[in-house]
Amino acid sequence: AQSVAQPEDQVNVAEGNPLTVKCTYSVSGNPYLFWYVQYPNRGLQFLLKYITGDNLVKGSYGFEAEFNKSQTSFHLKKPSALVSDSALYFCAVRGDTGGGNKLTFGTGTQLKVEL
Amino acid sequence: DTGVSQDPRHKITKRGQNVTFRCDPISEHNRLYWYRQTLGQGPEFLTYFQNEAQLEKSRLLSDRFSAERPKGSFSTLEIQRTEQGDSAMYLCASSPPQGGYTFGSGTRLTVV
Numbered sequence: 232a233q234s235v236a237q238p239e240d241q242v243n244v245a246e247g248n249p250l251t252v253k254c255t256y257s258v259s260g261n262p263y264l265f266w267y268v269q270y271p272n273r274g275l276q277f278l279l280k281y282i283t284g285d286n287l288v289k290g291s292y293g294f295e296a297e298f299n300k301s302q303t304s305f306h307l308k309k310p311s312a313l314v315s316d317s318a319l320y321f322c323a324v325r326g327d328t329g330g331g332n333k334l335t336f337g338t339g340t341q342l343k344v345e346l
Numbered sequence: 347d348t349g350v351s352q353d354p355r356h357k358i359t360k361r362g363q364n365v366t367f368r369c370d371p372i373s374e375h376n377r378l379y380w381y382r383q384t385l386g387q388g389p390e391f392l393t394y395f396q397n398e399a400q401l402e403k404s405r406l407l408s409d410r411f412s413a414e415r416p417k418g419s420f421s422t423l424e425i426q427r428t429e430q431g432d433s434a435m436y437l438c439a440s441s442p443p444q445g446g447y448t449f450g451s452g453t454r455l456t457v458v
Binding site: 235263265267272273274275276277280282293321323332333334335336337339 | 350352377379386387388389390391394402437439441445446447448449450451452454
């Protein structure tokens, strides 16, 4: 079975400060990892993914994520937060063996960026 | 617009009624997924199609739920005899064979 843990329900950060949203995963085989953002009453918007290659993945809107195989983590980061980044962030995983093609999501982390 | 389209955006129904949602995937995507998201939770997998074949169904998909994807294009998700516990956002996603998932804006169902 595959699973994702997002240990923080909410992260608060001041505008201009760096932000980190944490994610750890469990999966059979090699992981395919994703970050999505969701604004109120909207669907999920893709931010970035890790399939293979460099452990540091760069994505949309200045976000990046670092894949750490030994710690089974895929934390989302941004060097300088904006108020407009305030939203709900989801980490998701699927394995490259078994599990079909379905993504398994974490419970989400609410990011609040304040002036 | 080449994104994933879902219709309707919102649906309010009385308990016991049947509802049907539609998803139009990106045209070149052969894989289509349905997810359900309740308040404060992440999306939960319901079912998955590759072309017209339904390849996987979650245990969450009770016998009141049925999904189809005729001709491997659009898909419908029907809920029969709706219950208040069915109130949720229903999300559709599609992907090409090489992966990468694009989500629609979802259908929010409220059962009263």
